[in-house]
Amino acid sequence: MEKNFEKKIETFRRLEGELVTECVNYLKSKLEKNGGSISFTENDIDCQCVSYDGGGHPEYNSNVFASVYEVHLDKDGDVCLSIDEDDDYSIARLLACGSVGELISICEAIDCEMPD
Secondary structure: OOHHHHHHHHHHHHHHHHHHHHHHHHHHHHHHHOOOEEEOOHHHHOOOEEEOOOOOOHHHOOOOEEEEEEEEEOOOOOEEEEEOOOOOEEHHHHHHHOOHHHHHHHHHHHHHHOOO
């Protein structure tokens, strides 16, 4: 690979990591201010869809997307999503099969629901 290309990939990975950290911190802050959970309204559900990893259920592997109904803190204080198939879908699982863009979209939707 060319040095310039490798440098761009390195910069992208660094920025991606920073974005994930910022998004998780933002969500935790909003959730703590709102009693630990934020539910999306019916209108928002249609546009909040995330990649789904199947959760160890082969029958779900064909359904690669799931609607997000709620963002909440789990018993350990980690940010999780309530989706069609899983009430505690972790950000780590989302990022393993999805993208930072999906996490950013959730932050943007929450910002619309609960502006500062």
